[in-house]
Each structure stands twice: as C-alpha cells, then as structure tokens.
Amino acid sequence: MRIHLLSVGRRMPAWVEAGFDEYAKRLPSSCALSLIEVEPAARGKGLGRSRAKAGQRAQLSPAARARLLADEGERLLKAVPSNALAIALDVRGRAWSTEALAAELEGWLASGRDLALLVGGPDGLADACLARAERHWSLSPLTFPHPLVRVILAEQLYRAWTLIQGHPYHRGAE
Numbered sequence: 001m002r003i004h005l006l007s008v009g010r011r012m013p014a015w016v017e018a019g020f021d022e023y024a025k026r027l028p029s030s031c032a033l034s035l036i037e038v039e040p041a042a043r044g045k046g047l048g049r050s051r052a053k054a055g056q057r058a059q060l061s062p063a064a065r066a067r068l069l070a071d072e073g074e075r076l077l078k079a080v081p082s083n084a085l086a087i088a089l090d091v092r093g094r095a096w097s098t099e100a101l102a103a104e105l106e107g108w109l110a111s112g113r114d115l116a117l118l119v120g121g122p123d124g125l126a127d128a129c130l131a132r133a134e135r136h137w138s139l140s141p142l143t144f145p146h147p148l149v150r151v152i153l154a155e156q157l158y159r160a161w162t163l164i165q166g167h168p169y170h171r172g173a174e
Contacts, residue, residue, distance in 0.1 A: 002114045003033045005153060006079050008072050008121030009146055010037050016147040023154035031109060031161055033154060038075045040121045041068035065123055073126020076118055084114040086133045088125055089149065093136030098170060101156060102163040109164075119149055 005020075024033040043060070060068070080086055085108065096104060108115050117137075118129050130136070139152060162169035 001031060001109050001112060002081075003027075003031065003157060004036055004079075004081060004084065004114060004116045005033065005119065005150065006036045006038060006076050006116055007119040007146065007150055008038050008040050008076065010039060012147050012150070016150055019151035020154045023151070023158040026158050027161055031105075031157075033157060035150065036079050038072065038079055041071040043068065060123075069120075069123050069126040070128070072121055072123075073128045076120075076126070076129055077132055080116045080118075080132070081114050084116040085111070085135070086116045086118060086129075087135045087137050088118045088130050088133035089120075089139065089153070090125060090130060090133075090136045091138050091141060091143070093138040095138045095140070098156070098159055098163060102160040105157065105160045106164055117153060119146065119153075121146065 020035060024035070027033050118125060118133060120126070120129070139149065139156075144152065159170050
C-alpha cells in the first residue's frame with residue numbers, strides 16, 4: 001500500500017520539507033508515504049474582492065472563493081490515484097485517537113488499496129473533494145497552518161505504524 005498525501009501548496013519552508021521527509025523515510029515500503037503538491041489557485045488582482053475597511057485586507061468575494069476552491073479541487077481530484085481510498089482532512093471529520101488511527105491504518109494495510117489524503121489550501125477543500133472522499137478525518141478542532149499539517153500527518157502515520165508494530169516510539173497513556 002502507498003499513502004499519497006495530496007496537498008494544495010508549493011514552496012514550503014525547509015523545516016516543513018525536513019519534518020515531512022524525516023517521518024516519511026521512517027515508514028517501510030509496505031506503507032510508503034509520498035507527497036504530491038498541487039498548485040494553489042492564483043489569488044492575484046482581478047479576482048472579485050470586497051472593499052477593505054481602513055487597516056484591513058480586502059477579502060475574496062464568495063463567488064471568487066468558490067471559483068478558487070473549485071479550481072484547486074479539480075486539480076486535487078486529478079491527482080488521486082485510481083482506486084485509492086480518498087480521505088479528506090476536514091475539521092468537521094471524525095477525530096481519531098492514536099490507537100484508533102492505528103486500527104484504521106491496520107485496516108487500510110489489509111485492504112491493499114492505496115490511500116489518498118486530501119489537504120486543501122487556505123480556503124479549505126472543494127465540495128467535490130469532500131464528496132469524493134470515503135472518509136473525513138479531523139486532526140483537531142484547532143486550525144493549523146497547512147504546511148504544519150504535512151508534518152503532523154507524517155508523524156501521526158509513523159506513530160500509528162509503530163503502535164501496530166509494538167515499537168516503543170508511542171508511549172501513550174497506560
């Protein structure tokens with residue numbers, strides 16, 4: 001099984017790449033983790049923006065935001081490997097403990113299907129991505145910066161794998 005982390009965004013800081021790579025390289029080939037970066041939608045001039053009050057940034061109009069999300073969603077869905085189990089990272093999704101994630105990972109490994117984890121950009125995931133996903137996973141009710149999500153996901157997948165293997169890396173509450 002291969003785990004594909006499909007994430008909107010490019011040109012991450014070196015610490016993000018180093019953190020992701022550190023945990024990805026620790027996983028065995030039977031549970032290989034790879035990153036597929038999807039170009040974010042252009043958020044430049046010419047997009048429908050609301051007028052900003054003094055001292056505030058102009059916000060995207062709802063129509064412009066919907067167009068950007070749809071564009072990013074289209075690119076994310078094109079990158080999902082065929083027959084992969086798609087899981088949307090979404091604050092409204094189900095939160096798993098480390099032990100629950102380990103049980104999920106064990107099931108995914110047994111299924112033999114590749115896994116595609118969908119991480120949206122600054123405006124979240126498109127409705128089409130949420131509809132395509134067979135599962136919705138919430139890392140936390142907190143909002144994390146999207147670069148940090150890459151590192152958290154890689155570490156949590158590694159932690160779950162070590163728990164399955166009986167490796168001492170995970171020392172949860174006894």
